[in-house]
Structures are given as C-alpha cells and as structure tokens.
Amino acid sequence: MRRILWFRRDLRVDDNPLLALGGEVLPIFIFDKNILTQLDRKDRRVSFIFLRILKLKEQLQEKGLDLKLFFADPVDVFFSLASLGFDEVAASGDYDAYSRERDRKVSHILPFNYLHDTYIFKPDEILKTDQTPYLVFTPFYKKAKSLFTNAHIHTYPFCKQKLYPSDYNGITKLDNTQQDVLKTEVASIGFTSVPCPCEEPHTILNTFELQHYEKHRDFPYLDRTSKLSLHLRFGTLSIRELLRFLSRQKRAGIPTEAFFRQLVFREFYAYLLYHFPRIEKENYKYRFKGIPDTKRYADFCEAKTGVPIVDAGINELLQTGYMHNRVRMICASFFTKDLLLPWQWGESFFAKHLLDYDAASNILSWQWSAGTGIDPQPYFRIFNPYLQSKKFDKEACYIKQYCPALKTVEAKLLHDEQALFELTLPGYPRPIVRHREAAHEALKHFKRGL
Numbered sequence: 001m002r003r004i005l006w007f008r009r010d011l012r013v014d015d016n017p018l019l020a021l022g023g024e025v026l027p028i029f030i031f032d033k034n035i036l037t038q039l040d041r042k043d044r045r046v047s048f049i050f051l052r053i054l055k056l057k058e059q060l061q062e063k064g065l066d067l068k069l070f071f072a073d074p075v076d077v078f079f080s081l082a083s084l085g086f087d088e089v090a091a092s093g094d095y096d097a098y099s100r101e102r103d104r105k106v107s108h109i110l111p112f113n114y115l116h117d118t119y120i121f122k123p124d125e126i127l128k129t130d131q132t133p134y135l136v137f138t139p140f141y142k143k144a145k146s147l148f149t150n151a152h153i154h155t156y157p158f159c160k161q162k163l164y165p166s167d168y169n170g171i172t173k174l175d176n177t178q179q180d181v182l183k184t185e186v187a188s189i190g191f192t193s194v195p196c197p198c199e200e201p202h203t204i205l206n207t208f209e210l211q212h213y214e215k216h217r218d219f220p221y222l223d224r225t226s227k228l229s230l231h232l233r234f235g236t237l238s239i240r241e242l243l244r245f246l247s248r249q250k251r252a253g254i255p256t257e258a259f260f261r262q263l264v265f266r267e268f269y270a271y272l273l274y275h276f277p278r279i280e281k282e283n284y285k286y287r288f289k290g291i292p293d294t295k296r297y298a299d300f301c302e303a304k305t306g307v308p309i310v311d312a313g314i315n316e317l318l319q320t321g322y323m324h325n326r327v328r329m330i331c332a333s334f335f336t337k338d339l340l341l342p343w344q345w346g347e348s349f350f351a352k353h354l355l356d357y358d359a360a361s362n363i364l365s366w367q368w369s370a371g372t373g374i375d376p377q378p379y380f381r382i383f384n385p386y387l388q389s390k391k392f393d394k395e396a397c398y399i400k401q402y403c404p405a406l407k408t409v410e411a412k413l414l415h416d417e418q419a420l421f422e423l424t425l426p427g428y429p430r431p432i433v434r435h436r437e438a439a440h441e442a443l444k445h446f447k448r449g450l
Ligand code: FAD
Pocket: 217, 225, 226, 227, 228, 229, 230, 232, 233, 262, 263, 265, 266, 269, 323, 324, 325, 326, 328, 329, 332, 350, 354, 356, 357, 358, 359, 361, 362, 363, 365, 366, 369
C-alpha cells in the first residue's frame, strides 16, 4: 500500500495512528493558503506551528522518514500528487466546517482514510438510546464514563515504513500550475517569526500538580491549570498519553475526576459541532442576535471597558495569547450580556488571539456564555463581573499583574462598581456600562427574542 500521510492536528511522532499504518509513505504538511491569508502577518500560532513542524521533520528523519512541506491550497496539493500512484490519503479527523468541506473535496481526488486521534471518543460513539446525539453535558459525561475502556488509552506503535522517494528540501509552493521551492523559513510563507515561549508537553506532565487542580483551577492569579490546551490543539501531545498520565495519577491516589471532566467538555464541544454544524455561525436557540456597536467593541478589544477583571483578561490575551478559563467566561458574559454585542464578534476576536484557538471549544463556549447554545444554560444567568473578581481574585493580584495602572489601588475598590465610577484613576477609564442596568437591558432583549 502506498499512502500520503497528511499531518494536521497531530504534530508528533509518538503514539500517532498515522505512523502505525506501515507501507510506503509520503509524509506531508501543508501550510494552507486559504487559512494563512486571513491571519495577521505576526500571528504567534504560525511561528508555533513552524517550530513544531521543524521538530516533527527532525523526529521523522531520525526514524528514517521525512516530511515534505507545501505552501498551497490543499486541493491543489492532492491534484498534483494524484497521478503518482498513491492508494490513499490518511489523516486524522478535523470537525469544523472548513476542514470537513476541504476533506470532502480531497476525498474526490484520492480515497480518504480517516483516522481517529484528536479526541477520546469517535463522534458517533456516544449516542442516546434512540441513537441521536446528547444535547446536555451531564448525561453525555455519564455515558462517556460508562463507555470508557482501556482501548481509549491504547498506544499506537511506530510501524516500520518505506519512505516514498521525493525531494524533501524546502517548502514546495503551488500556485495553480506554477511550482516553486522556497527556503524553510517563516518568511517564505509571508510571516514574521515571533517568540512563542511555551513549555514542552512532557515537562508539563512531569511538573503539573494535579493534586489541588479542582480547588485551584478557578483562581486566575494562582495559575494552576495545565496550559495543555495548545498541545491538545496541535496534537503535540496525544490525548491518549494524557489519559495514561491521569490513570497513573489515579493509581497513585491523586484525584483526577475534575481534570478528566474538563477533557470531556472538550469532547462534548467537538461532538456538538460535528453533529450540529450550523452552530458554527448561528444561535442554536433564541432569536436575539446582539446589537452591533463598534465603539463598545473597540473598548473591549483594547481593554478599555473600565471593568478591571475584564480588562486584565484582555491584556493577558493580547500579551500572552492565553487567557485563564474563569476570566474567559467573565469576559464572554460581559461581552454578550453587559455590552450586548453579537457573540460571533467576540468569538472571532478570541479566534484571532488565542494560541490554543479551537473552533469547537471557542464557538460552543461563546454560545454557552451568550446563553444561545445547545446546553440548558438559560439566557437569564448573567455573571456580575465585580462579584466574580471579588470571589476569584480577591486581592486583585491577577488584575494588577495585567492592568499595571491599577497597581496601587486598594484591591477592594477594584471589585466595587460604584467606587470605580466615582474615582479618578490615572491611566484607567471609568466603566463604560453599569452592570445592573446592562443586565436588565439584556434580559429585555432576550425575552423579546424567545
Ligand atoms: P486546564 O484547566 O488545565 O484543562 C485541561 C484541558 O481540558 C484543557 O487543556 C482543555 O483542552 C480542556 N478544557 C478545560 N476547560 C475547558 C472548557 N471549559 N471547555 C472545553 N475544554 C476545556 N479552549 C480551547 O482549547 N480553545 C479555545 O479556543 C477556547 N476558547 C474558549 C472561549 C471561551 C469564551 C471560554 C469560556 C472557554 C474557552 N476554552 C477554549 C476552554 C478553556 O478556557 C481552555 O481550554 C482552558 O482555559 C485552557 O487552559 P488549560 O489547558 O490550562 O486548562
């Protein structure tokens, strides 16, 4: 069997089903022009992917293989390879609308062998007794736990493969019928290299303190979550390896349930996007679509809302490409309920800046915060950002870290909306909305759109 191994969300050699197939192989990675043209030239994710691709190429070379790089529309790549006698393209699943449509087109050029890798469960593995998808997390979670077996943490062995003879140097650029070989550097695909510090997944697994995860995970100033989302997004860590780590921890008496539950949230969101593709752009429920307001949007994106925990979150995102989960929830609620902006605007702002951006987790989380999603989260559950910051960042350590203008302000004033309206804080704006009034307004709009 002669096959093309298409690396996408699985940028690793260990425990990769793609490398367990055997036969004669042409391993490839495509810098997809359709995606890259939409990104900022300094997008951190491109630098991250580039580094990981070089590492993957090296690791494959150590195993007697290699990685051929393309800069092109994937459909053009497969058209150019179709006449070379390959039996199939093998790749692991990708669930957003663009990826599914792209794969559908590729499957018309060469037979497509879909492998299961990115998630614990296959999209059709967890269904209700009537064979329809779950809509509510808790029963999905219960079913997931009941179906979970050792097969879900199986390690894929590296299988001996013969490398298909080709020129593996540089980046092959395809433009319709034009072909060019570019230097292997970020500039060749039109981007500027930016530093993108992140810990290796194995270093994280060796040092992560799971013991107190449940107690600490909601407090952004403690910084005690795993930061594995980026590695799960690009497959630089196998989900099964992470599960094996959890299983070892469990055997050592360390509580793992809270962490496992978050991983199942990730599954659930990918599952919902797979079964209900229309939610990528549309509300699942309620007609209210938000009120477009470019001034409010700009204040939010520039961390000028005057609500300290929200501005701190946005600054964390802009500076690091990451935002703590609790703060993501506070910001998304503020955006959709206090500012009444369309959730799709917030979703694309996060999509632009999050290093761990994942369509399913981002879209479904935004719909959850807006109250327009599939889950039973009602539209009238609105976060009060001041109560949230008082509870989860009492001493305002996180706020002060990311809003230096507030460094000398007494912590309790930063959770007090009235004080923030009355004080003049050099270099920091007054709140742009009053929470109570804004929440009241949101309820009115949502009720009207029922
Ligand atoms: P940990 O707490 O260590 O959790 C371990 C893993 O579980 C994470 O790496 C992640 O894969 C998964 N996970 C944790 N929390 C969630 C959650 N609430 N939903 C789904 N999966 C979860 N996550 C993304 O990976 N990409 C996104 O684009 C994304 N956008 C989000 C947007 C909003 C508005 C919200 C509220 C949440 C979003 N999340 C997203 C989920 C969550 O915030 C991140 O996965 C988490 O903050 C990543 O940090 P961590 O790896 O330290 O998480």
